[in-house]
Amino acid sequence: MTKVLEIHGIKKHFGGIRAVDGVSFDVNKGEILGLIGPNGCGKSTLFNAVLGQLEPTAGRVMLDGHDITGMRPARLSRLGVSRTFQLLQVFPEMSVRENLILAGQEHRGTMVSRLFGPRDAGLGEAADRMIAFFKMSHLAGEKAGGLSYGQQKLLDAAMAFMAGPRLVLLDEPAGGVNLTMLGALKERLRAINSELGATFVVIEHNMEFVMSLCQRVVVMAEGRVLAIGTPAEIRANPAVIDAYLGH
Numbered sequence: 001m002t003k004v005l006e007i008h009g010i011k012k013h014f015g016g017i018r019a020v021d022g023v024s025f026d027v028n029k030g031e032i033l034g035l036i037g038p039n040g041c042g043k044s045t046l047f048n049a050v051l052g053q054l055e056p057t058a059g060r061v062m063l064d065g066h067d068i069t070g071m072r073p074a075r076l077s078r079l080g081v082s083r084t085f086q087l088l089q090v091f092p093e094m095s096v097r098e099n100l101i102l103a104g105q106e107h108r109g110t111m112v113s114r115l116f117g118p119r120d121a122g123l124g125e126a127a128d129r130m131i132a133f134f135k136m137s138h139l140a141g142e143k144a145g146g147l148s149y150g151q152q153k154l155l156d157a158a159m160a161f162m163a164g165p166r167l168v169l170l171d172e173p174a175g176g177v178n179l180t181m182l183g184a185l186k187e188r189l190r191a192i193n194s195e196l197g198a199t200f201v202v203i204e205h206n207m208e209f210v211m212s213l214c215q216r217v218v219v220m221a222e223g224r225v226l227a228i229g230t231p232a233e234i235r236a237n238p239a240v241i242d243a244y245l246g247h
């Protein structure tokens, strides 16, 4: 199995707080990996330390066998690593299509696009493919701010997949999304994995969503990895049950 991302002994301490305290796991090419754990266990901090938003206190991160530890997000983006955040990153005054073009430009590393707005530069076709893929054709010309919250989350996820990245990290894609849109989101994420071969890691509190979407799940507790396994193995793991039920 080819490893896209290798996380080796990552630590991130804030003064005396050991938010992430020696986390190691791999992400295989073409898989959907879930990252779960109780509130405050260090999931977002780990994402931030892996993706250059925070300098890790210790540890190494490898992308396709190359050391990317501490590399800034803009450079990582050019290497084909993108992410979403818990809070939506869509531009409400721009259309769905323009948001996708802008995201494609940012993946290419042209942060000036934020200043000058979307310029097609060959990304229009990619945006149209993504719109069709995410079944948003009827919304392509709508301002993102006018979409429902669930539709905006779908757009946010689609933006992360613009420009065919090697690896996408989705931070709570299902958060606040209603049941109908949740089904659509899961179905599209599955399709982007199986049809386009996209590799991604999903942080999510919605257990049903994670367990039905992901091939493997990493469980964190108190800054460390508690368990790694298939959804069935994770559900049956007594340590995981303890961490969640607190007894």
Ligand SMILES: Nc1ncnc2c1ncn2[C@@H]1O[C@H](COP(=O)(O)OP(=O)(O)OP(=O)(O)O)[C@@H](O)[C@H]1O
Pocket: 014, 017, 018, 019, 037, 038, 039, 040, 041, 042, 043, 044, 045, 046
């Ligand atoms: N910048 C910071 N300074 C100090 N402590 C921090 C900082 N960022 C996070 N922490 C602490 O690190 C711990 C892990 O937080 P983190 O946000 O990574 O958890 P999480 O698993 O993503 O939580 P949630 O599921 O609620 O989003 C928490 O105790 C948090 O208070």
